[in-house]
Amino acid sequence: DVTLTSVRSARGLIRVCLTADPDNFPGCVDDSHAVTRTVPAHVRDVRFDGLAPGRYAIAVIHDENSNARLDTFAGIPREGFGFSRNPRIGFGPPRFAAAGFDLDGNASAQTVRIRYLL
Template sequence: MKRLGLALAAMALLPGAMPVSDLSLDVAKLRSTRGLIRVCLTADPSNFPKCTDDKRAVTRSVPATRHDISFDGLPRGDYAIAVIHDENGNGKLDTFAGIPKEGFGFSRNPIITFGPPSFKAARFTVSGDTDAQQVKMLYLL
């Protein structure tokens, strides 16, 4: 019995033996089906919401006609999601005088005041075999 316990403990330390989950993201309240939905999923608070220097971040760009996005095989843990509705397909969130002209949203749909929310405000935990998040898009202009 002791050997079985040691064998199970050793297997948990092997690469690829970490429990993983699948995450389903639903993007709600898009104002149009033009352009792309761009998603950044990160576990690194210092790279939220842009994911620019996070090699482990998962990014997706899908047509705005789709509102469901899947992430398979994620290690369990804490994450945050940032979404933009890139209506003109130029690869960035367009602004006017610092105010977003295109839609944006974050996991857990935190209240937005000035600037993006903190990682903590958007953080959620992936802990089961399958998890789901819904991001409601906001449009200011």
């Protein structure tokens, strides 16, 4: 279960990607095993069922204009984003190790705070 906090508006979509592949985090672009969800931005809870035990990380974007990507200006995100375990953000996204969490087969919950830089 993923609970989203600090979403600034109900406009657009929330895009969530859960992956076990450090090489495809946070984009999940080439990860055929990634599990993704797209929900209306007013939804604050997203559920993933049937996951195998392992180490996972979650990346979230608040796609306010529904164009299926994270918009940036001079490399700075113009839309909201967040990661499992809410790691510190420096220049660029966090590494898988900073956002990763272990799933042992029992129910697990992650609270992801959405951040906005512009």
